[in-house]
Each structure stands twice: as structure tokens, then as C-alpha cells.
Amino acid sequence: MRIDAGTVRKIAALARLRVAPEDEERYVRELQEILTYVEQLQALDVEGIEPTSTVVAGEPVPLRPDEEISSDVRDEALAAAPDREEDYFRVPRVV
Amino acid sequence: MSASVHKETAEDLARSVRDGSRSASEIARAFLERTGRTSDRLGTYLHLDPESILAAATAVDDRRKSGEPLGPLAGVPVAIKDNICIRGVPTTCGSRILEAYRPPYDAHVITRLRQAGAILFGKTNCDEFAMGSSNENSAYKPVRNPWDPERVPGGSSGGSAATVAAREAPLALGSDTGGSVRQPAAFCGVVGLKPTYGSVSRYGLVAFASSLDQIGPLARSARDAALLFDSIVGRDPRDMTSRPEAKGVDLEELERGVKGIRIGIPGQFLGEGLDPEIRACLDQVRDGLAREGATELDVALPHARYAIATYYLIAPAEASSNLARYDGVRYGLRAGNGDLRGMYETTRGLGFGREVKRRILLGTYALSAGYYDAYYLRAQKVRTLIRRDFTEAFGKADVLLLPVTPTPPFRLGEKTEDPLAMYLNDIYSIPASLAGVPALSFPAGFTKSGLPIGLQLVGKPVDETTLLRVARAWEKASDAARRAPALAEAAA
Numbered sequence: 001m002r003i004d005a006g007t008v009r010k011i012a013a014l015a016r017l018r019v020a021p022e023d024e025e026r027y028v029r030e031l032q033e034i035l036t037y038v039e040q041l042q043a044l045d046v047e048g049i050e051p052t053s054t055v056v057a058g059e060p061v062p063l064r065p066d067e068e069i070s071s072d073v074r075d076e077a078l079a080a081a082p083d084r085e086e087d088y089f090r091v092p093r094v095v
Numbered sequence: 096m097s098a099s100v101h102k103e104t105a106e107d108l109a110r111s112v113r114d115g116s117r118s119a120s121e122i123a124r125a126f127l128e129r130t131g132r133t134s135d136r137l138g139t140y141l142h143l144d145p146e147s148i149l150a151a152a153t154a155v156d157d158r159r160k161s162g163e164p165l166g167p168l169a170g171v172p173v174a175i176k177d178n179i180c181i182r183g184v185p186t187t188c189g190s191r192i193l194e195a196y197r198p199p200y201d202a203h204v205i206t207r208l209r210q211a212g213a214i215l216f217g218k219t220n221c222d223e224f225a226m227g228s229s230n231e232n233s234a235y236k237p238v239r240n241p242w243d244p245e246r247v248p249g250g251s252s253g254g255s256a257a258t259v260a261a262r263e264a265p266l267a268l269g270s271d272t273g274g275s276v277r278q279p280a281a282f283c284g285v286v287g288l289k290p291t292y293g294s295v296s297r298y299g300l301v302a303f304a305s306s307l308d309q310i311g312p313l314a315r316s317a318r319d320a321a322l323l324f325d326s327i328v329g330r331d332p333r334d335m336t337s338r339p340e341a342k343g344v345d346l347e348e349l350e351r352g353v354k355g356i357r358i359g360i361p362g363q364f365l366g367e368g369l370d371p372e373i374r375a376c377l378d379q380v381r382d383g384l385a386r387e388g389a390t391e392l393d394v395a396l397p398h399a400r401y402a403i404a405t406y407y408l409i410a411p412a413e414a415s416s417n418l419a420r421y422d423g424v425r426y427g428l429r430a431g432n433g434d435l436r437g438m439y440e441t442t443r444g445l446g447f448g449r450e451v452k453r454r455i456l457l458g459t460y461a462l463s464a465g466y467y468d469a470y471y472l473r474a475q476k477v478r479t480l481i482r483r484d485f486t487e488a489f490g491k492a493d494v495l496l497l498p499v500t501p502t503p504p505f506r507l508g509e510k511t512e513d514p515l516a517m518y519l520n521d522i523y524s525i526p527a528s529l530a531g532v533p534a535l536s537f538p539a540g541f542t543k544s545g546l547p548i549g550l551q552l553v554g555k556p557v558d559e560t561t562l563l564r565v566a567r568a569w570e571k572a573s574d575a576a577r578r579a580p581a582l583a584e585a586a587a
Contacts, residue, residue, distance in 0.1 A: 001466075008456065015415060015459040016422070016436065017452060018444025030453060031460065033515050038404040041473050044480070051475030052482060054306055055292045055531025056336050064332035076199035082429035089424050092435045 001039075003032045100125035101262040101583075105171045105319040106346075108265060109212070112170035115159065119170030123152035123214055126172045130217075130263040132586040136244060138236045139258040141177045142185045143217035148172070151214045158212075166212030168326055173208055174258050174267035177218040178225055179310065180299040181205050184215075188301050189223040189233040189251075192421050192428045192446030202299020203334065204268060204310055204327045211326040216264050219254030223448045224418065225275055225303045227251045228520050231511055232450045239507070240282060241580040242546055246504040249279030252313065256283040259313045260547075262583040266323050267313045272304050273406050274499070274524025276311040277536035281499035281549025284538045284578070286320040286566060287313045291556050292531035293338035295324075296331030304413035305336075307406075307528050316576060317537065317567040318346055324559060344560045349567040354388030356565065359492025361396045368522075370502045376540040376548045377498060383572050384496075384565065394488040394495060398480040402525040405481065407518055408461050408474035409529075414451075415458030421446060453514060478529050485530040485553070494561050495553040498523045499536045503546040527553045535559075537566035538575040547575075 005024045008031065012019040019027060074087070083090040100108070100122055111117040127145050134140050155170045175181065178188040180198035182205075187193045201209070208215065222232035230238040230253030238253040240246040241261040248257040252269025256279035259267050269276040271289035280287025288311045295310045302308060312323035325343035360381060365374070385391055423429035423442035431441025447455070461470040488495060500520060510517045527534035532553055539550040552562040570576045 007460075011456050011459045011463060014463060015455050016419075016439040016443055017447070017455055018440040019452070019456075020444070023449075027453065027456060030514050031457060034407060034457060034518070035460075037515055038408055038470070038474075041401060041404050041408075041477055042469075044398075044401065044477055046473060046476035046480070049476040049479050051472055052306075052478040052529075053475060054336065055482065055529075056338060061335055061337065062339065073199045077425070080196060080199070080426035082423060082427070091424055092433065092438050094435050 001035055003028050003035065101129050103265070104316055105168065105265040105314065106322055108171050109167060109169050112155065112159070113165045119152035119155035119214065120149060122170050123148050123172060126216065126264060129586055133261050133582060134258070134263060136239065137241060137257050137261060138220055138238045139254045139261070139263060140217045141187060141189065141220050141235055141254070148214055148216055155212055155214070166210060167322060168208065169212035171213050171266060172216035172264045173213045173323065174216045174219045174255055174264040175205070176221050176252050176255050176267070176269045178221060178270055178301040179204060179268060180301070181215060185218065186301070188225070189221045189235060190446065190448065190451070191234045192442070194428060196427050198299070200299065203296035203331045205299065207327050213326070219252070219258055219267060221254055222251035223451050224301070224414070225251040225270055225272055226414070226450050226454055228274070228278055228517055229510065230254065230279070231507060232448060234448050237507060240504050241582050242284065243504070244582070246506055246546070247282065249282035249504065251275040253279045255313050256280050256285055256287065259283070259285045259315060260580060260583070262579065265315070266319060268310055269313055270300055270308060270310050271528065272307045272410060273528050274521045276313060277499050277524050277534060277549070277551060278521065280313055280536040282504040282547065284547030284549065285313055285315055286317055286538065287311060287536045288320050288324055288559065288562070289527065289534045290324060290328065290559055291338070291341065291533045293336045294341035294557065294559070295327050296334040296337050298331055298333040302417040304410040305417060306413060307410060317349055317563045317570060321346055321349060321563045338557070340557055342557060344563055348560050349564045351564060352387060353384050353565055353568045356389045356561065357491065357493045358384060358389050358391050359394035359488050359495045360391065361399065361488070361495060361497055362393045364396045364399045365497065368501050369498060372503070372542045373498050373501070373548055377496065377550055380539050380550055380569060381496060384568065387568055387572060392491060394492055396484045396488060396526060398477065398484050399526040401477050402481055402529055403518060403522055405474045405477045405529060406521070406525045407457070408470050409478065411454040411458030412461045412471050413458070415455045415462065418451070418455055450514070481526055482530045485532055489555045494565055497551050497553065499549045499551040503542050503548060523551060532556055533559045533562055535562040535566055537569060539569065540573070540575050541578070
């Protein structure tokens, strides 16, 4: 798979990540090198092999009892906000 | 008396606090004093607050005076990797994007440590969001290896490994996704345990790659590592991967020796690229354990050579998803004027360092439309093949012995310009991570130039005991775990 500056710009946009224009070439080179390395997986026959998404085996994890618990951390959580107004997180205007 | 405190085991320190021969305050002062002498040079801490440490120690002493029961870690300082949340204490993950963040809650392991009477001893430096193998990816400062400050301590839990090696703290917690506890433990000459996936709750551990992340202890001995592991292991309903069958370790079990234990060595996997001194050390440990009564056999891990390629698709994919939460809205850094999208992009562009960005880009690519099947799904299937190799190997062997790293600690700056070379360093640690089985790094010997060599033991699920038992046997048979870095001796 060939990576170019356009690919880097496209995936950076998908990831909502600003990449400085002067860094683009570097990421092209590095991603190309890593993706070339991982190409070796294409040589393996994985026909009929189930994918592993979790290694937790055995009995399903039991559900916790459906009990009411208090988690009153609203003020503390809001205190960490970069910008807020009353009990809301404030963000740049979207409409 | 306080001059010798740093030489004591955590086990002895806790015992002395319980029987009243030492106070927790005296211990805390002694370690703070030692840390003050070396931590600036080593870069081990991102946050250390003597006042709160001394207050916590006084509280333990007060409990003893009033006759309350004291826990297994009473008065023992435990350093905490900076990606584990402590309520009200800065938790940056080594990143600018969380520079001012103070979590409103304790991680499960922190709650457990408080219950055990431990003294939370500062937040240790680490690679940004636990991504790295040298600790050079910390946004704040690198960590240096106590055995040779021109060399890296390993990563990403480099601060936790270095602080224990330098006798600044008797115990530390790290986190291990592809080797981030074991590799720095090996480079710094301490014990580092990556427990079975699901044994320790990750509630309050800042997520990197959720199908792999696990919290683990670092200590100077197998018994101390077991003591810390025992204090944090167990089911927690707040982590859906937490295993009901997870269990702790009985310290007396560790003294049973290795007679009859079947040690498997994946000879073919060791192959080329392994430093000859590490290879020689492995042979020496193998022969030494055989003399103690262990039996040795060859095992095959035919798919382990694909582990790095598998890992560098799965882990960045999961990271790109996990790190989507850093958007400048609810906590952490916010930057940029203009619209919402511009704010997201500027915040993340400024807040994340180069390695984190590289992995987000790689993961986003691997998950993007048209590539998912070829990359992420295929990697998950190869992961199944790697897991099967271990299941098969454990049909014959009780424990596997292999290196942790292909080379001794390298120099700062040596690999920073070549990400793939840095990744290849993880070849021996990643397979156990992908399989979810427990793995331990223990001090095995030294190079001729005096750098520590760690070797790795890999075990069956929830059988941390056998790993610690074999490591304990080697501690008794050799002096590898008894040497201290010159820098720590000089500070004494």
C-alpha cells in the first residue's frame, strides 16, 4: 500500500488531528515503513480462523446487581472543563 | 536507623510498621530524602507532594496508636505511574493534553492500595499515554537509567522501574500493553509482572489499547512483587474484563523451589538478533534452574514472529479510538479559535506528541473504510494463531523462559529517529500480551559492562504463582537481584 501526503491529510482529518505541513513528509515516510513491515501478515493463511477481540475466556463476566448508587461528581467533573457556562460544557458555536 | 530503610524489603517495612519497631512517618521521610537526592537527575517523577505523603504516613501511625488493624502494605511507599488516576492529584499520562488534569476519582488499584495501608508516593514519569519503549516520549522530560544515566530505562513505565531500581521507592505500579512493565524492569534490573489479562481492574487506568492493557507491580524481589500484586488483584464490577477467577499469591508457595517444574524454551523464536550476552545469560539461568531440579524442554511458538506486525495494527487501532476522547471539551487542554472542528484539530495537534500522533494516524488508517479487513481483522485472526501457540506450549510446559529484550539498555537518542527500530525492540514481550497470559521480567544477570539483564517467564492464565516461584528460586541461586546501581549506593 502506497502512502502519500494526500493519504496522511485524509486520515489526519478523519482523526481530527492537525498535522503541520512540514511534518507531512515525515509521517508519509514513517507510516510507509510501518505498513510495509506489517504486510508480512498477508502471507499467512487465516482462512477459517476466528478473530480474537478479547482474551477473556471461560464463564461470562457476571452482571453486577441492579442497585441504585450515588455518583455525585457533577461539580468536580465540570470543574475540569476548559470552558463552561453554569452546568454546561461550552464549545465554539456550531449552528 | 533511617539510613537503612531503603535497603529493606517492602515486606519487612510493613512488618516493622505493624509491630511498631518503625513508624510510617520515619519511612516516608527516609524515602523522600533519598528521592530528593537522585530524582532530578533521573527524571523519575512528574508529581511528588511530600506534604500529602507525610500526612498519609501520619494517618497510618495514628491508626496503629488507636489499635486499628493495619494492612499488608502498612506504611510502604508505592510510586504510581502517571496514567493511573488518583483523586485530586495531577494525572498527565506524560502528555501536554492532560497537563492540568486532576481526576475526580481514584482508580480501583488506588482504592485497594489505600485499604492495604500503602503510602501513595508520587506519580512516575512515563512515555506519553504509555506509548514507547524508552521513556523518551514523555512530553515533560526523559527518564534515565540508574545503572547508566546515558542510557534509557525502557518504557513506557520507565519512571516506575527506575525509581525502584534507584531505591527511591520500594514498590511501584506500572502498566503493560506490549511490554511496558517488563521491558523497563529488565533494563533497570528489577522484577516486573504483567498479570493475566483481566486479573487487575483497569478502572481508573487511562486507556491505551483496551484488549491488551494491564496494571502490574514493579519491585526489587519476587516476594515484594507478589505482595503488591496480591494487594491489587481481584474482581471489580467496574471493569467488564475483570475475571472472577483471578487470584492472588501465597508468599509461602514461592519458597517451594523449582523441582519438577517443566520449563519450555522457544529455541527457534530466539533466533537471530539476540544479543550474545543475553543468550549466554539465558543458558546460564536454564542450567541453574535445571540444577535446582527443573526440567527443560523445547517448545515452538511458530507465529510469535508475527507478533510485532499484529500488535502494531491492533494497539494503534484501539488507541485511535480510545484517544478520541481528548477533544478539548470536557477536560484537559483546549486550543484554537474558530469553529468546533478547528478547535478539535488544533487541541489534538498541539496536545499530542509525535509518537501518539503517529499511532493515531496508523490506527485510523487500519480501521478506515476499505482497509479494515486487510489490516485490523487480519491482525485479530493472527492473534488467534499466536494464542493457540501458547495453549499448545502449555500442554507440555508449566512456564516458558525467554528474553525480555533483544539487547541491553540502549543510549538516549539512539532510536528516536527510527520508530520501526524502536518497535522491533518489543519482539519478545508482545506475544504474551497478545495471548493475555501472565509474564514476568526478573533480574537474571549483568553484561560485562555492568548493565542489568532481565529474562522473562511466561505462564498459564491466572498462574502468576509459578512465575514468581521460579523467579524466587533464581534469586536464591544467584546474586543478580542483590546488586544496586552505583548511583543508589552513592546516595546512601
